[in-house]
Amino acid sequence: MKAITLTDSQDPTSLALAETPTPELRDGEVLVKVHAAGVNRGDLLQAKGHYPPPPGASEIIGLECSGVIEDPGTTDRDRGEKVACLLAGGGYADYVAVPEGQLLPIPEGYSFTEAASIVEVACTVWSNLGMLAGLKEGQTVLIHGGAGGIGTFAIQLCKQLGANVAVTAGTSEKLETCRELGADILINYREQDFSEELKGRCDVILDIMGAKYLRQNLRSLAEDGQLIIIGLQGGVKTEINLGALLPRRLSVRGTTLRARSVEGKAEVVRSTAEHVWPLLADARISHHIHTVLPLSEAAQAHALLGSGEVTGKIVLEVDA
Amino acid sequence: MKAITLTDSQDPTSLALAETPTPELRDGEVLVKVHAAGVNRGDLLQAKGHYPPPPGASEIIGLECSGVIEDPGTTDRDRGEKVACLLAGGGYADYVAVPEGQLLPIPEGYSFTEAASIVEVACTVWSNLGMLAGLKEGQTVLIHGGAGGIGTFAIQLCKQLGANVAVTAGTSEKLETCRELGADILINYREQDFSEELKGRCDVILDIMGAKYLRQNLRSLAEDGQLIIIGLQGGVKTEINLGALLPRRLSVRGTTLRARSVEGKAEVVRSTAEHVWPLLADARISHHIHTVLPLSEAAQAHALLGSGEVTGKIVLEVDA
Numbered sequence: 001m002k003a004i005t006l007t008d009s010q011d012p013t014s015l016a017l018a019e020t021p022t023p024e025l026r027d028g029e030v031l032v033k034v035h036a037a038g039v040n041r042g043d044l045l046q047a048k049g050h051y052p053p054p055p056g057a058s059e060i061i062g063l064e065c066s067g068v069i070e071d072p073g074t075t076d077r078d079r080g081e082k083v084a085c086l087l088a089g090g091g092y093a094d095y096v097a098v099p100e101g102q103l104l105p106i107p108e109g110y111s112f113t114e115a116a117s118i119v120e121v122a123c124t125v126w127s128n129l130g131m132l133a134g135l136k137e138g139q140t141v142l143i144h145g146g147a148g149g150i151g152t153f154a155i156q157l158c159k160q161l162g163a164n165v166a167v168t169a170g171t172s173e174k175l176e177t178c179r180e181l182g183a184d185i186l187i188n189y190r191e192q193d194f195s196e197e198l199k200g201r202c203d204v205i206l207d208i209m210g211a212k213y214l215r216q217n218l219r220s221l222a223e224d225g226q227l228i229i230i231g232l233q234g235g236v237k238t239e240i241n242l243g244a245l246l247p248r249r250l251s252v253r254g255t256t257l258r259a260r261s262v263e264g265k266a267e268v269v270r271s272t273a274e275h276v277w278p279l280l281a282d283a284r285i286s287h288h289i290h291t292v293l294p295l296s297e298a299a300q301a302h303a304l305l306g307s308g309e310v311t312g313k314i315v316l317e318v319d320a
Numbered sequence: 321m322k323a324i325t326l327t328d329s330q331d332p333t334s335l336a337l338a339e340t341p342t343p344e345l346r347d348g349e350v351l352v353k354v355h356a357a358g359v360n361r362g363d364l365l366q367a368k369g370h371y372p373p374p375p376g377a378s379e380i381i382g383l384e385c386s387g388v389i390e391d392p393g394t395t396d397r398d399r400g401e402k403v404a405c406l407l408a409g410g411g412y413a414d415y416v417a418v419p420e421g422q423l424l425p426i427p428e429g430y431s432f433t434e435a436a437s438i439v440e441v442a443c444t445v446w447s448n449l450g451m452l453a454g455l456k457e458g459q460t461v462l463i464h465g466g467a468g469g470i471g472t473f474a475i476q477l478c479k480q481l482g483a484n485v486a487v488t489a490g491t492s493e494k495l496e497t498c499r500e501l502g503a504d505i506l507i508n509y510r511e512q513d514f515s516e517e518l519k520g521r522c523d524v525i526l527d528i529m530g531a532k533y534l535r536q537n538l539r540s541l542a543e544d545g546q547l548i549i550i551g552l553q554g555g556v557k558t559e560i561n562l563g564a565l566l567p568r569r570l571s572v573r574g575t576t577l578r579a580r581s582v583e584g585k586a587e588v589v590r591s592t593a594e595h596v597w598p599l600l601a602d603a604r605i606s607h608h609i610h611t612v613l614p615l616s617e618a619a620q621a622h623a624l625l626g627s628g629e630v631t632g633k634i635v636l637e638v639d640a
Contacts (some may be wrong), residue, residue, distance in 0.1 A: 063607045229562055236563035242530045242549055242558035245574025252572045254565025 003093035015299040023097035025130035031071035036116035037091035038064040053089040062091020066115035083114040101266025108281035117313040121153045127268045137162030139203035144238040147174035149313045152288040155181040195219040209234035229254040287314030323413030332367035335619040343417035351391035356436035357411035358384040359634040373409040382411020386435035404435040421586025432560035441473045447588045457482030457525035460517040465555040467494035475501040515539040529554035549574040608632030
């Protein structure tokens with residue numbers, strides 16, 4: 001089969017299609033013929049060598065896809081079933097082996113391309129805001145990078161949960177996108193200190209910046225507030241004042257979806273299918289695709305996502 | 321009435337009985353005639369000026385007591401009812417005003433002195449390990465300062481919950497006390513690096529050291545592990561590597577009981593009465609009193625607790 005590989009392991013932009021072995025199935029896995037694969041920030045990190053696949057996972061880039069079951073392996077699935085897949089890796093390819101627990105139905109009314117754009121973001125946002133933080137109606141949530149792939153989805157999910165939604169973004173155009181999706185409080189991080197605007201008001205913060213925002217994030221939390229860090233774009237190490245946590249009972253929590261075990265991923269997928277898929281079927285949450293490119297142009301897709309000039313998701317389509 | 325006051329506000333050891341006004345009741349409060357008051361580390365901090373009472377609370381030291389209702393105020397309680405009380409302050413006195421939600425029954429078979437020794441520790445440990453961390457059967461918990469007031473109680477509670485209990489302490493005598501209470505893994509922190517022994521194994525850590533132990537505590541946590549910081553005896557500021565949180569989905573959480581609202585304290589008291597009081601009544605958890613002194617010797621009680629040479633609780637008795 002063909003898959004995207006690094007032609008020069010030292011050059012993260014050297015992504016090109018190459019002939020590679022079709023994956024062999026392990027017990028409980030199905031072989032999926034890929035129709036479309038979503039592009040995620042983790043993919044860019046992996047190309048740079050910073051985000052290696054977990055033990056046993058495919059070395060090929062790609063954390064989500066949609067397609068058709070080509071070989072059900074030892075499972076009771078049917079050949080030809082259309083599926084969306086959460087992956088530990090392997091999506092940028094003609095075929096990928098997927099543990100059965102990581103299969104989801106194609107959301108009602110979605111194309112393959114649309115389905116491939118939504119799996120990783122839905123599982124990431126739901127596992128953090130729904131399953132971990134337990135975000136409730138009437139609470140205030142802050143979403144950093146509101147116009148990105150995670151942000152555009154998170155705004156809509158939080159509004160569906162009845163939360164008051166604050167966002168940060170770097171341009172007024174991006175903030176306008178957030179407002180259209182339902183965001184209530186819009187903060188341009190280039191012009192305002194978000195912690196000044198939100199001091200003591202946030203029940204939950206979904207953060208992608210890590211070290212750079214830690215002090216301001218803690219300042220923004222309300223009593224019993226939870227800071228949930230899912231990205232470290234602003235660095236990993238910084239000083240923490242633990243004395244800020246105790247009187248307001250604050251929590252600092254970090255997660256990644258990819259590092260979860262097969263069982264852990266299956267639990268997230270089950271809960272996401274139950275709580276989020278119905279919201280996709282009737283478009284209470286809409287997908288937000290920035291652009292679609294052929295799989296062969298993965299390098300261009302990475303450059304585009306890395307530029308920061310993206311609103312919504314980038315999807316790669318496999319040629320029929 | 322008489323109450324302990326600082327005769328020299330600059331000298332935390334200048335604790336002596338002095339005449340002060342009897343507290344006036346607010347709506348929903350009862351007046352309790354104090355029989356015994358427990359001594360807590362927060363009391364030592366307050367004497368040093370580091371732990372001011374929350375707004376509206378008594379300026380008098382003392383976070384727990386037992387006694388008899390002298391005046392039920394606007395509540396439906398009966399004059400003469402024996403009660404144990406969680407306090408925001410005011411326990412080192414002949415009388416204290418207590419919001420009704422912070423009253424507990426005297427545990428079955430307990431004296432006033434025994435009851436005064438158990439309220440703060442039971443509410444602190446249950447609110448953190450039971451209500452916040454949700455400690456479950458089969459999980460591993462690490463309790464720092466296993467031989468102290470919090471530690472001796474926490475070991476027993478965790479064993480009742482079916483957890484595997486690791487403790488740290490500074491002498492073999494203290495570790496022997498922990499072992500007798502049920503601790504499974506004994507670590508002398510003067511001789512061993514606890515994070516070397518427990519690396520990646522702890523589901524929950526109950527910490528009183530803060531900054532000094534942060535790195536080692538994070539290293540000791542298992543996947544989905546929670547570090548719960550309730551004391552900062554080892555400092556407040558330190559470097560944190562947020563990159564350590566994400567792959568194992570770790571949480572750093574801080575709490576204090578005293579800073580909770582009246583409603584928040586009532587919720588903790590209700591849950592503690594429900595889940596912990598039955599374990600006291602039939603001695604599945606035993607109280608652990610180090611020594612009893614008259615209220616007039618509060619200064620000596622503070623010196624003793626500050627020495628670190630204490631196993632269990634110190635209680636002050638009010639002269640009849």
